[in-house]
Amino acid sequence: xxxxxxxxxxxxxxxxERKVAAAAGQSGGRVASYSRVATGELDVTHGAILYLDDxxxxxxxxxxxxxxSLSISAGEMRCIIGPNGAGKTTMMDVITxxxxxxxxxxxxxxxxxxxxxxxxxxxxxxxxxxFQKPTVFEQLSxxxxxxxxxxADRGVRSSMFFRLNGEQLDRIGAMLALIHLKDSxxxxxxxxxxxxxxxxxxxxxxxxDPKLLLLDEPVAGMTDEETERTAELFLxxxxxxxxxxxxxxxxxxxxxxxxxxxxKKVTVLHEGSVLAEGLLSEVQANEKVVEVYLxx
Amino acid sequence: xxxxxxxxxxxxxxPRIGLLSLKSWxxxxxxxxxxxxxxxxxxxxxxxxxxxxxxxYAVQLVAKIMCYAICALAMDLIWGYTGILSLGHGVFFALGxxxxxxxxxxxxxxxxxxxxPMPDFMVFLNWKEFPWHWALSDSFIAQMAxxxxxxxxLAFVFGYFAFRSRIKGVYFSIITQAMTYxxxxxFFRNETGFGGxxxxxxxxxxLGTPIATPSMxxxxxxxxxxxxxxxxxxxxxxxxxKFGRVLQAIRDAxxxxxxxxxxxxxxxxAIWVISAVMCGIAGALYVPQIGIIxxxxxxxxxxxxxxxxxxxxxxxxxxxxxxGAFFVNGAKSWFTQAFPEFWLYFLGALFIAVTIFLPxxxxxxxxxxxxxx
Numbered sequence: 001x002x003x004x005x006x007x008x009x010x011x012x013x014x015x016x017e018r019k020v021a022a023a024a025g026q027s028g029g030r031v032a033s034y035s036r037v038a039t040g041e042l043d044v045t046h047g048a049i050l051y052l053d054d055x056x057x058x059x060x061x062x063x064x065x066x067x068x069s070l071s072i073s074a075g076e077m078r079c080i081i082g083p084n085g086a087g088k089t090t091m092m093d094v095i096t097x098x099x100x101x102x103x104x105x106x107x108x109x110x111x112x113x114x115x116x117x118x119x120x121x122x123x124x125x126x127x128x129x130x131f132q133k134p135t136v137f138e139q140l141s142x143x144x145x146x147x148x149x150x151x152a153d154r155g156v157r158s159s160m161f162f163r164l165n166g167e168q169l170d171r172i173g174a175m176l177a178l179i180h181l182k183d184s185x186x187x188x189x190x191x192x193x194x195x196x197x198x199x200x201x202x203x204x205x206x207x208x209d210p211k212l213l214l215l216d217e218p219v220a221g222m223t224d225e226e227t228e229r230t231a232e233l234f235l236x237x238x239x240x241x242x243x244x245x246x247x248x249x250x251x252x253x254x255x256x257x258x259x260x261x262x263x264k265k266v267t268v269l270h271e272g273s274v275l276a277e278g279l280l281s282e283v284q285a286n287e288k289v290v291e292v293y294l295x296x
Numbered sequence: 297x298x299x300x301x302x303x304x305x306x307x308x309x310x311p312r313i314g315l316l317s318l319k320s321w322x323x324x325x326x327x328x329x330x331x332x333x334x335x336x337x338x339x340x341x342x343x344x345x346x347x348x349x350x351x352x353y354a355v356q357l358v359a360k361i362m363c364y365a366i367c368a369l370a371m372d373l374i375w376g377y378t379g380i381l382s383l384g385h386g387v388f389f390a391l392g393x394x395x396x397x398x399x400x401x402x403x404x405x406x407x408x409x410x411x412x413p414m415p416d417f418m419v420f421l422n423w424k425e426f427p428w429h430w431a432l433s434d435s436f437i438a439q440m441a442x443x444x445x446x447x448x449x450l451a452f453v454f455g456y457f458a459f460r461s462r463i464k465g466v467y468f469s470i471i472t473q474a475m476t477y478x479x480x481x482x483f484f485r486n487e488t489g490f491g492g493x494x495x496x497x498x499x500x501x502x503l504g505t506p507i508a509t510p511s512m513x514x515x516x517x518x519x520x521x522x523x524x525x526x527x528x529x530x531x532x533x534x535x536x537x538k539f540g541r542v543l544q545a546i547r548d549a550x551x552x553x554x555x556x557x558x559x560x561x562x563x564x565x566a567i568w569v570i571s572a573v574m575c576g577i578a579g580a581l582y583v584p585q586i587g588i589i590x591x592x593x594x595x596x597x598x599x600x601x602x603x604x605x606x607x608x609x610x611x612x613x614x615x616x617x618x619x620g621a622f623f624v625n626g627a628k629s630w631f632t633q634a635f636p637e638f639w640l641y642f643l644g645a646l647f648i649a650v651t652i653f654l655p656x657x658x659x660x661x662x663x664x665x666x667x668x669x
C-alpha cells in the first residue's frame with residue numbers, strides 16, 4: 001500500500017464520519033447512500049405490507065405450501081379461500097413465525113424479514129393473529145384479557161409495575177363497547193359463548209394496534225346477526241389496518257367483498273399455491289376454481 | 297376507525313383493587329401479632345407449668361412448618377399460577393440450607409469432636425485445607441448472599457435451557473425430578489465436600505451467639521414468621537400485578553400469550569427464579585432451627601411433598617398452600633407418633649382424595665361452604 005493510498009483512505013474515512021455525524025438526527029442517523037432503510041421499522045413505501053415469495057413448507061414429504069407467492073398491499077383487505085388442506089393455516093403459521101418454511105422469503109413491509117423473528121417479536125412489530133379456535137385467557141375476566149392485549153411495554157419489570165392510565169382505560173372501555181361485551185367486562189372469559197369469545201379475541205387483536213390482521217375463520221360458530229356485525233367491523237377497519245381473512249363461509253366473503261362490488265380481491269389457494277386471484281365474481285366464474293371446489 | 301367507536305366511558309370499567317381486602321389485612325395483622333408477640337410471650341414469659349405455655353417442641357414444630365409453608369407458597373407461584381409443575385423444588389430448599397449450614401459449620405470453630413478448627417467430616421477425611429467452595433464460608437454476609445445466589449443461579453440456568461427448548465408439562469416435571477435426584481447423588485459423595493450422607497449437624501453458634509438458647513430459638517422463629525408473612529405479601533403483589541395476569545395467561549393459553557407479543561420465556565424464567573430463591577431462603581431458615589441438613593432433603597419424595605401441600609391447600613390461592621403445609625405437616629407429626637407405619641399410606645390416600653373430591657383443595661371447600669352455589 002502506497003502512502004498516497006493510505007492518505008486517501010484516511011481522508012475518505014474522515015469524510016464518511018463527518019457525513020454520518022451530520023446526518024445524525026435526520027432519518028434515523030442514516031445517509032441516503034448508506035444502508036437506506038433501518039431494519040425493524042415497518043416500511044410500506046413500496047406499497048406492499050406483506051410479501052411472500054416462493055414459500056415452500058413440507059411435512060414428511062407432503063408439501064403443505066408449494067412455492068406460494070402472495071403480496072398484500074398496505075390498507076388492503078384480502079379474503080383467502082380454499083378447500084381443506086389448501087395450506088391456509090400453514091400460511092398463517094409461516095407469517096407469524098410458528099412454522100419455518102423450507103424455502104422462500106417472507107417480508108413485512110419491504111425491510112423486515114419475518115423468517116428471522118420469533119412469534120412474540122412478530123406480534124410486537126404489528127402482526128396480529130386470530131386462531132381458528134377462539135383462544136382467550138379463560139380464567140381471566142374479559143377486561144383483563146383486553147388489558148393484557150393493550151399495546152404497552154411487554155417487558156417483565158414494566159408489567160410488574162404497570163398501571164392503567166385514564167387514556168388506556170378509555171381505550172379498553174371503547175373496545176368493550178365495540179365488541180358488545182361491555183356488560184360482561186367482569187365476567188370470566190371462559191364463561192362467554194363461542195361467538196362472544198370470537199369477538200373478544202378480535203378485540204384483543206385490535207388492542208395491540210396491529211398493522212396487519214390475520215383472521216383465521218373469524219365467524220365460525222357465530223349467529224347470522226353476529227356474522228353480519230363482524231363483516232361491518234372488518235370493513236370499518238380497512239384503511240388503517242391491512243386484513244387477511246381466511247374463510248370457508250362464502251356468504252361472509254360475499255358480505256365482505258359486497259359480492260365484488262367494492263373491488264376487494266379474493267385469492268383461492270389450492271394444494272399449497274395460488275390457484276386464482278381476482279374479484280369474487282371472477283374467481284367464482286373461473287373454471288379451475290369450480291373444478292377444485294365441486295370436484296368436476 | 298373512530299366512526300364506529302362510541303364515546304369512551306371510563307366509569308363503566310371497574311377494577312384497581314388494593315393488594316388485599318380490609319378483612320385480609322386484619323388477618324395479616326393478626327398473624328404478625330401472633331408470630332412476633334403472642335408466641336414469644338407464651339414461650340418465654342409464661343411459666344412451663346401453665347396451661348398457656350407454648351413448649352419448645354411446639355415452637356420448633358411451628359417454625360419448621362412455616363419454612364415448609366414458604367416452599368408451598370413458592371410452589372403455588374410456579375404451579376398454581378403459571379401451570380408449571382416442579383417436582384424438584386427440594387433442591388433449591390436444600391441448597392439454601394447447605395449455604396447456611398456451611399456458615400454454621402465454620403462457627404463451630406474448634407469445638408468439634410476433634411478439637412480442630414475444621415468441620416469434623418473434613419478432619420475425618422484427612423483434608424488439610426478447605427475446598428475452594430468453602431472460601432467464603434467464614435463470612436455470614438457472603439453465605440447469606442449465597443443462600444439467594446446459588447438456588448437463583450441454578451434455577452436461572454436450568455430454567456433458561458428448559459424453557460427455551462419449550463419443554464412443558466409432564467416432561468418438565470420429570471426433568472426437575474432428575475435434577476434434584478442428580479444433586480442428591482452428588483451431595484451424597486464425600487468428595488463433594490458437603491459432609492456426604494451425614495450432611496451438616498451439631499451446630500453450636502450463629503454470629504458468635506449460642507444457637508440452642510431459648511431466646512435465639514425464639515428470634516429465629518420470629519424471623520421465619522415475618523419472612524413467611526413478607527413472602528405472602530410479595531406473592532400477593534406479584535399475582536395482582538399485570539405480571540401475575542400474564543403468568544395466568546401463560547397457564548391458560550401460552551400460544552396466545554406469544555401471539556400477543558409477550559415472550560413467555562422471560563416471564564416463566566422470572567417466576568421460576570423468584571420461586572427458587574424463596575425456597576432457598578426457607579431452607580436457610582430451616583437449618584439453624586432443626587439443626588441438621590443432609591442430602592435427604594433433595595430426595596425426589598421431598599420435592600413431591602411440596603407439591604402435595606400446595607394441592608391439598610388449594611392451588612392458585614396463595615393462602616391455600618400455606619394452610620396445606622400446616623394441615624399436612626400437622627397431620628404428619630401426629631400420625632408419625634400415633635401410627636408410624638401408616639403415614640405414607642395416609643399421605644397417598646390424602647393426595648388421591650384431594651385430587652378427586654377437592655380439586656380446589658381445602659380453600660375450595662371453605663369457599664364452597666361460605667357461598668353455597
